[in-house]
Amino acid sequence: MPDDAPESLPLALSLGYQIRATHRLFQRKLQTEIEQHGVTLGMWYFLRVLWTEDGITQSELSQRVGTMEPTTLSAIRDMERNGFVRRVPHAGDRRKINIYLTDEGHALRDKLLPSAIAVVQAASAGLTMREITMVLDILKAIQRNLQE
Secondary structure, three states: OOOOOOOOOOHHHOHHHHHHHHHHHHHHHHHHHHHHHOOOHHHHHHHHHHHHOOOOEHHHHHHHHOOOHHHHHHHHHHHHHOOOEEEEEOOOOOOOEEEEEOHHHHHHHHHHHHHHHHHHHHHOOOOOHHHHHHHHHHHHHHHHHHHO
16 A cells, blocks of 8 residues: 555554553553462453352353353463362263362452452543443443444
8 A cells, every 4th residue: 555545444543453452451451460469361351250150160161251162271270270270070060160269269359359440440540430331331332233
């Protein structure tokens, strides 16, 4: 494309690019906060689900987080090595594995959630509650549009 040709979608006007850039900044800030507790971003998303739904199957965990099973298995192995979770064969179906938080995994909630809240507060500094609600509503609408 020639240097003087107009861009069809400048990055400054691309919703996808701006959402990605914002997400990366959130991740970078959050990683800085949680890594001091031996938790990676990959583990973070699984821990968030397990803090509210402890004991779900590996497959259910994949669905909740939105990852493929091999990615979930890798994260579970890392969390197990770090003493955050344990795998238990499902009582009714031996093909399934339930994932349970250990005491240490449960304790991480009180250590990590304040950091995550601080990141969200830093990101939303200067915004009113009305503006935050609007942003969330807009993002949900975008998600619905893309799921159709």
